[in-house]
Every structure is written in structure tokens, then in C-alpha cells.
Amino acid sequence: MDKNIDEKLIADFSKRLKENPTNQIVQDAIMKNGIKAATENAEVAWKLQPVFSNEVKTDKVTNQKQSGLCWMFAALNTFRHHMNGALGIQDFELSQNYTNFWDKFEKANYFLENIIATRDEAVDSRTVAFLLETPQQDGGQWDMIASLIEKYGVVPKSAMQETFQSSSSRDLNELLNARLRAAAVKLRKIAPEDISSLKEEVLGEIYRILAFSLGEPPKTFDFEYRDKEDVFHQDLGLTPQAFYQKYVGIPLTDYVPIINAPTKDKPFNRTFTVKFLGNVTDGRPIKYLNVDSETLKGLAKKQISAGETVWFGCDVGQSFERKNGILDPAIFDFETAFSLHSGMSKAERLDYKESMLTHAMVLTGFNEKDGKVDRWKIENSWGEKVGKNGYFVASDAWMDEFTFQVVINKKFLSDELAQAFAEEPIQLKPWDPMGSLAVFE
DSSP states (O other), rough: OOOSSOOOHHHHHHHHHHSSSSSHHHHHHHHHHHHHHHBHHHHHHHOOOOSSSOOOOOOOOOOBBSSOOHHHHHHHHHHHHHHHHTTOOOOOOBOOHHHHHHHHHHHHHHHHHHHHHHTOOTTTTTHHHHHHHHHOSSSSOHHHHHHHHHHHOOBBGGSOOOOOOHHBHHHHHHHHHHHHHHHHHHTTTTTGGGGGHHHHHHHHHHHHHHHHHHHOOOSEEEEEOOOTTTTTEEEEEEEEEHIIIIOOOOOOEEEEEEEOOTTTOOTTTTEEEETOOSSOTTSOOOOHHHHHOHHHHHHHHHHHHTTOOOOEOTTTTTTEEETTEETTSSSBOHHHHHHHHOOHHHHHHHHHHHHHOOOEEEEEEEETTEEEEEEEEEEEEEETTBBBEEEEEHHHHHHHHHEEEEEEGGGGSSSHHHHTSSSSOEOOOOOOOOOOOOOHH
């Protein structure tokens, strides 16, 4: 065809549309009900029943509300699963707002350090433009929450509860990013000997904004609760680090991020990191081990079978029926309704920006049939009104296509995988799709 659209071409497309009388029925259904409702595959939903042969007992789901803290909620949920059983308590939560405060404060420092490190680059270079696009945000990954907890510990939700801005973060993010970009202007212009004092001044402003918006994190607190037998427990004057060690006690160094990114530039059984990805400057670096999908799912299955839930990162918006919490590549039949050709492979979706890690949740179970897993149970953090009391069901096929990361205890790795993870990582560019953050609201 010619490079321009002309009237003849439009008339031809219109004629083709009207040649098939079924198109009118499809058009009417979609116009009245919307694309997803009109193309939903009821048979898929029936098959993905929320019953599982293997699952870890969990409690009432949490609710991140209008924030992008899914990655943080997911990590703290895996910790509370451990605590609820060990302490005999129910529906207990750790403070997401506490780790949120320190994450935003550390991200501000991380951004300022990166701006200082790139002072000699042009402001319109791809690297500086990338840094300025989002100085800080709600999103994150496993190594980032691990860095925060190793440095700051955790506290119960009773010690630092939610605020308006922790549950609805847009205004706070806009204010922080505006201030950080303004600081970047000055940091790129002032004399080198003045950088340190300016950075300290800016961080003081950021701390004040966060304290006014989220509250100031406690240095010590009292932990008081009643267990399931109604026995009262009291532990006074705890620090956040002491609380983590005493009541959570999970060695974070035992856990490693495993990814499935089947693109040509990322060979399997190799480790990767991403430049400029992180939050705590003196924290652990981002590091992944890339494996095939069957290996990734097999590791998740081992951990769940041992009674431990699994933090995982995925592209939740893909093939997702929200009301019932159904995740399956065939849940919506767009191909038949619109006469579309087959879609892209997982690798192509990554390369062409159609898919990436957008959300973090927790795998809590799976269903095995004739020796093969056909569906997975997922704990989300959107409250109880989405899915079945807040829990989702994903088909095994969906896991293959749209899951990108799981966090696994090193004891479940084979000797070959453990050796592969120990290797020095290959550094990816800052804008690589595997540098995306879980931030879905």
C-alpha cells in the first residue's frame, strides 16, 4: 500500500467489515459491554477453581489502596505468614508505612548520588534523561526491600500506621520529584566543593516532607498482642532491628531472586544486574539468576511444598479478569472477536515493551493433577473485594507467559544453580525491561 491513507483504502476496510454478518453481532456486544466482558471465555474461568492440592495457610489479605507499594506489601506478607504461625496470632500486619518512609528517603539519596556521578554528561543524554524521568517512585524489587530491612528493621503496623499520603501516594510523589529535579539543576551547576552541603540541605527537606506526610519512624516501640488463645503478650522498648531479629528472624541473605527473561541478550544460568537500579546506596546490589520457566516454577513449587510462601513479580495486567481474580492467556478471546493474528512470544513482548514486571504478589499454593501443576494460588494486596476474598487463581500457562521473577531460599537451588548465582553478574542498561519496578496499584 501507499504510505498515505486514502479514501479508497478506508472504503475497502469498511466493505470488508460489512461482508461478514457476524461482525455486527460482535460489534453490538462489544459496544454495549466492553471488550473484555464481551470476549470473556467462561470455560476458562470454570476450570480455574479456587481449590488447591497444596497450599500454605495464610490470613486476611492486605490492602495497598492507591499506592504502588505492592512489592513491599508482598515481602512483608511473606514475613507475616511466618510470624502468624510462630506467634499464634491472626491477621497481623507489619507496618508498610515504616518501610515506605525509609524507601523514599533512601531513593532520594540514591537519585542525588546518581546525579552527582553524571554531572559531566549532557542533560539530554539518555542516561541523565532516564534519571530525571522518575527521581523516585513507589515501585521496587526484592533486593530493595531486603536492603531497607537489613538497615532499618521492621515494626508492627500498630507502631507506625497508615496515613492519608501512604495510602494515596500521588501528591507526595509529585512533590518529592519536583524538589529532587530542582536539586539536580543546582547539583549540576555548583562548584564541586559545595556539593556535599547542598545535598545535605536537600535531604533535610526531603526528611521534613516525609515526616509531615507519613509520620516520623519510631526509634523504639512496645509490642503488645493477644494470641489465638487470648493470652496477652508484652515486649517493651524494642528497636526495629531487634524486633525483626526476634520476631521475624528470617536471614535475608538466604534468599535470591530468580528470573525468567528468555531474550537473546540474557542467556539462562547467568546472573544479571541493572545499572542505576536500587534504593540504598550502601545496600545490597540488584542481582538475578536467569533460568527457564520450568525451572523457575519448579523452585516455587519446592518452596511452597516446604510450607513457605513465595514473593513473585509478574505483569498482572495481562490476560486478567479482575472481578474473580482469574489469570489465564485464554480468558479473553480477542483473536476470534477481532480476527487477529497470533500474538508475540514472551521474549518479543519484553524486547518490544509490550510486557514487563509491573506487580508483585505472593504465591501461596498450587494444584497438582496427574503429576502436573495446572493452577496456582496467589495472595494479592488489593483488599478483599478483588478476586475471591483478595486471592487470585493463575493457570500454569499464564505463569509461563507473564511471571518474571520469584524469590527462593538458596537451599532449594541445585548445586549447578547455586554455583551459577555466585558468578559475577552481567550489567544491563538502566532502561532494560528487567530493570522495571513492581508498582501496579
